[in-house]
Amino acid sequence: MPDRVLSLADAAVGAVLLGSGAVAWTGRRRSHVGLLMAMAGACWFLGSVFPGLVFLHRGPLVHLHLSYPIGRLHRRPAAVVVLVAYVAAVYEGFVRTPWLTVGLSALVVVAALDVFARTSGPARRAGRSALAAALVFAGVLALGSANVLLEWGADRAVVLVYDAAVCLVVIWLTVDLLYGRWSEATVSDLVTQLGRRTDTAGLQAQLARALGDPGLTLGYWVPWQHAYVDETGRRLEVDGRTTGRVTTAVENDGEPVAVLIHDPSVLDDPKLVDGATAALRLAVTNARMRAEVRARTAGVAASRRRIVEAADAQRRALEAELATGAQRHLAQAGLHLAALEAEAGDELRAVLPEVRAEVATALRELAQFAQGVRPQSLTAGGLGAALPLLAGRAGLPVAVAVGVGRLPPPVEAAAYFVCAEALTNVAKHAAATSATVEVVAEAGDVVVRVTDDGRGGADTQGSGLRGIADRVEALGGSITVGGGAAGGTLLMARIPAEGAGSDGDRERGAPYEDRDRGRLDADPRRLGAAARGGRLRGSGDR
Numbered sequence: 001m002p003d004r005v006l007s008l009a010d011a012a013v014g015a016v017l018l019g020s021g022a023v024a025w026t027g028r029r030r031s032h033v034g035l036l037m038a039m040a041g042a043c044w045f046l047g048s049v050f051p052g053l054v055f056l057h058r059g060p061l062v063h064l065h066l067s068y069p070i071g072r073l074h075r076r077p078a079a080v081v082v083l084v085a086y087v088a089a090v091y092e093g094f095v096r097t098p099w100l101t102v103g104l105s106a107l108v109v110v111a112a113l114d115v116f117a118r119t120s121g122p123a124r125r126a127g128r129s130a131l132a133a134a135l136v137f138a139g140v141l142a143l144g145s146a147n148v149l150l151e152w153g154a155d156r157a158v159v160l161v162y163d164a165a166v167c168l169v170v171i172w173l174t175v176d177l178l179y180g181r182w183s184e185a186t187v188s189d190l191v192t193q194l195g196r197r198t199d200t201a202g203l204q205a206q207l208a209r210a211l212g213d214p215g216l217t218l219g220y221w222v223p224w225q226h227a228y229v230d231e232t233g234r235r236l237e238v239d240g241r242t243t244g245r246v247t248t249a250v251e252n253d254g255e256p257v258a259v260l261i262h263d264p265s266v267l268d269d270p271k272l273v274d275g276a277t278a279a280l281r282l283a284v285t286n287a288r289m290r291a292e293v294r295a296r297t298a299g300v301a302a303s304r305r306r307i308v309e310a311a312d313a314q315r316r317a318l319e320a321e322l323a324t325g326a327q328r329h330l331a332q333a334g335l336h337l338a339a340l341e342a343e344a345g346d347e348l349r350a351v352l353p354e355v356r357a358e359v360a361t362a363l364r365e366l367a368q369f370a371q372g373v374r375p376q377s378l379t380a381g382g383l384g385a386a387l388p389l390l391a392g393r394a395g396l397p398v399a400v401a402v403g404v405g406r407l408p409p410p411v412e413a414a415a416y417f418v419c420a421e422a423l424t425n426v427a428k429h430a431a432a433t434s435a436t437v438e439v440v441a442e443a444g445d446v447v448v449r450v451t452d453d454g455r456g457g458a459d460t461q462g463s464g465l466r467g468i469a470d471r472v473e474a475l476g477g478s479i480t481v482g483g484g485a486a487g488g489t490l491l492m493a494r495i496p497a498e499g500a501g502s503d504g505d506r507e508r509g510a511p512y513e514d515r516d517r518g519r520l521d522a523d524p525r526r527l528g529a530a531a532r533g534g535r536l537r538g539s540g541d542r
Helices: 002-027 033-049 058-067 076-094 098-117 121-149 155-179 182-195 203-211 264-268 270-324 326-343 346-373 376-381 383-392 409-430 463-474 503-508
Strands: 217-222 227-229 246-252 255-262 398-402 435-442 445-452 478-483 489-496 512-514 518-520
Touching: 002 033, 002 155, 033 058, 033 155, 058 076, 058 098, 058 121, 058 155, 076 098, 098 121, 121 155, 203 217, 203 255, 203 270, 227 255, 246 264, 246 270, 255 270, 264 270, 376 383, 376 409, 383 398, 383 409, 383 435, 409 435, 409 445, 409 463, 409 489, 463 478, 463 489
Parallel strands: 398 435
Antiparallel strands: 217 227, 217 255, 246 255, 435 445, 445 489, 478 489, 512 518
């Protein structure tokens, strides 16, 4: 008699699993829950025929509880637990290991709580049934293991409790799936996934899974073409009547956004369709907004770069005009005065030295002004010629190492004025006895390092450093200020060589020759990105 009861209970559980799977699949084809129930039923009967597979049904049941009501796993911990359940089900059929079942039940509880804690809104309300079912199943697993480990001797009772729990849980989930909040949970899950996206790649596949239509086609509205296009950019024919499919238009404030071409059966669940189209509208709108922000950011960066390049071109023109104009005329005036002094009378000869001194002073001040605009040495010889002269005027010993050759004019100017401002700060505020200037090429960037052995600290908000940082950041670079390895201050500027080239240079892809280290190529694939965000950090106030 007891054997007959257990046999009837065993057959009843298998029938309930297969029947519930068929009902769930018929009522909710877009959910994989019915397939998992049917798989568990098939494994249940296989275990009755082949004793080594007696626990095989546990894998699909754990999968069911951790993926309900969608039938798909989205949490990595849950996926790991399901994999462990399938492996343990096969292993324990041949090697009886009660402690393995205890561990599996604990993992199921932890994974179920994790899935439930990560859901919100309608998905959380639907997840209550899944959490309760998972806890019940984990409980009966632990009960069976406890019966073996503690030697209770209640095998028959434990088996009947296990069978009853499996039947009740599966029937409960089937009813909840058909009459509960499955549609809301699906939409909530879809919105969560789409909310993480920054573009529309793969959006069609996600919608197809959510709506249960593998043949679903998604089209995007292109205003300038007045047509819908698919993910590959091909024009779509949205009249689905000729193919037996229907179209669902997605609009935003009366303007077309996208269109879904799908099977007519999708419309059997209006809540799911409405939720999916709302999620699609949100995803496409967000993608467009992000694209516009990226375009505007790139436009602002390009505009800043053009401003710096235009200002640098004006500096070069002004420096050239001073050199060929006012400075030349003053120099010639000095020569004329010297010649006049040799021929002048005593009265005039007494006045001419003062005039010559004034002319010399004006020439010297004009030369200093020209140095501030853009040094002639930088224009003529690049950083290798200009930085040693700059170091000679610093007022303290400065070691200079230039490991680059000629660079685009904006890059040379930015690097030069970084060094000039840094050495000015060192001389005025650092109380240093020496400094070092190094300019090298690293990974397509021009890197400027200025170090000193002073007391450290720097006023990062001062007008000098802030102005230099703006210039560097406009070229796509960055400036950092911190402590040196041996004390003092380290100022480092990193400037993308490609990002600062002239428009003509960038169009031609012209390389900039580096006499000492090969060359810095203007190819953007080999250089640092010009649009990387700049930053200015300081270690204190000087």
